[in-house]
Amino acid sequence: MGFELDVDATRWRHGLTAKVESTTGLVPVIKGNGYGLGRDLLAAEAGRLGLDTIAVGTYSEVPGALAAFTGDVMVLTPWRPFFSDAVLDDRVIHTLGRVDDIAALAAAAPGARILLEGETSMARHGLDRHELAAAVAALGDLTVEGFAIHLPMQGSNFAEAQSWAAALEASQVEATTLYVSHLTPAELTALRTHRPQLEIRPRIGTSLWLGDLGALSVRATVIDSHLVARGEHIGYRQKPMPRDGTLLVISGGTSHGIGLEAPKATSGVVQRGKSLAKGGLEAAGFSLSPFTIDGKQRWFAEPPHMQASMIFLPASATAPEVGDSVDVAVRFTTATFDAVNLR
Numbered sequence: 001m002g003f004e005l006d007v008d009a010t011r012w013r014h015g016l017t018a019k020v021e022s023t024t025g026l027v028p029v030i031k032g033n034g035y036g037l038g039r040d041l042l043a044a045e046a047g048r049l050g051l052d053t054i055a056v057g058t059y060s061e062v063p064g065a066l067a068a069f070t071g072d073v074m075v076l077t078p079w080r081p082f083f084s085d086a087v088l089d090d091r092v093i094h095t096l097g098r099v100d101d102i103a104a105l106a107a108a109a110p111g112a113r114i115l116l117e118g119e120t121s122m123a124r125h126g127l128d129r130h131e132l133a134a135a136v137a138a139l140g141d142l143t144v145e146g147f148a149i150h151l152p153m154q155g156s157n158f159a160e161a162q163s164w165a166a167a168l169e170a171s172q173v174e175a176t177t178l179y180v181s182h183l184t185p186a187e188l189t190a191l192r193t194h195r196p197q198l199e200i201r202p203r204i205g206t207s208l209w210l211g212d213l214g215a216l217s218v219r220a221t222v223i224d225s226h227l228v229a230r231g232e233h234i235g236y237r238q239k240p241m242p243r244d245g246t247l248l249v250i251s252g253g254t255s256h257g258i259g260l261e262a263p264k265a266t267s268g269v270v271q272r273g274k275s276l277a278k279g280g281l282e283a284a285g286f287s288l289s290p291f292t293i294d295g296k297q298r299w300f301a302e303p304p305h306m307q308a309s310m311i312f313l314p315a316s317a318t319a320p321e322v323g324d325s326v327d328v329a330v331r332f333t334t335a336t337f338d339a340v341n342l343r
């Protein structure tokens with residue numbers, strides 16, 4: 001009973017099914033902390049949804065994905081000759097974004113299944129469009145399964161998708177599948193209309209797994225509580241308490257992804273301004289926590305510990321009991337829960 005995620009399974013799965021049914025060719029992205037839900041759970045869901053391919057972030061995530069999912073596993077990080085954990089398997093689809101690497105993989109693993117990636121304005125990975133001819137020349141016996149682009153979340157990403165689609169069709173690259181990210185449903189439709197010869201496959205994580213936040217609720221548990229007096233020193237840093245109140249020890253610390261800064265959505269300027277007006281605790285070096293107790297976002301008594309946070313609650317507020325759950329705002333892509341409960 002600690003820092004837990006409760007999933008309304010019926011509601012969440014309803015959202016997943018709706019998204020998959022409305023998104024032709026969807027490839028679910030299952031990487032990192034599994035968007036807070038865990039990669040194994042998401043891989044099992046991808047199987048339940050009948051999807052043929054999943055995308056993982058790194059090679060270290062491949063073995064688990066191969067074990068948890070029976071279809072193909074695409075790796076978003078481009079293969080590099082110096083990766084010691086690269087998994088060569090018939091179900092693995094590698095990404096290549098440097099001409100030298102294409103030649104190196106062709107030599108190391110002829111027949112391997114690959115995607116070529118184009119460099120977008122993201123400027124993270126990928127081939128420059130002037131390198132496509134050299135890329136094709138280096139392919140050897142590699143099996144090209146498609147072309148991929150990773151688009152920024154804002155700006156003119158649709159124009160960029162259009163121009164890459166055009167570049168792909170004009171090139172010698174024998175790929176008719178284009179993997180994209182961060183396009184709206186309307187943009188996907190428009191791209192298909194403009195490029196009917198291409199199969200457009202969106203790679204989606206956040207808006208699939210976290211598309212219905214109402215199906216997810218995070219609970220932190222009060223695991224201890226102490227009355228404190230103004231001026232009393234507490235914690236690793238022996239900081240004096242600003243007023244009389246209660247010191248709550250709540251499950252959820254740095255190991256769960258609780259940082260000193262509450263997620264931006266809950267520590268907006270207005271909220272912060274209000275809190276400041278209430279007691280000037282920020283000026284006194286306190287930080288607003290992501291925990292909401294008795295209707296208000298509360299202050300850390302000191303920086304979060306590994307497994308728990310110490311929260312100051314003024315005497316004017318109603319303190320929860322030990323064992324009670326409290327609300328906490330999390331950033332799902334950095335959260336790790338003690339348990340994920342499908343109910």
Ligand SMILES: *Cc1c(COP(=O)(O)O)cnc(C)c1O
Binds near residue numbers: 206
């Ligand atoms: C993470 C990632 C995605 C999915 O991003 P979301 O914002 O979670 O949908 C798609 N493509 C690539 C290359 C990625 O790294």
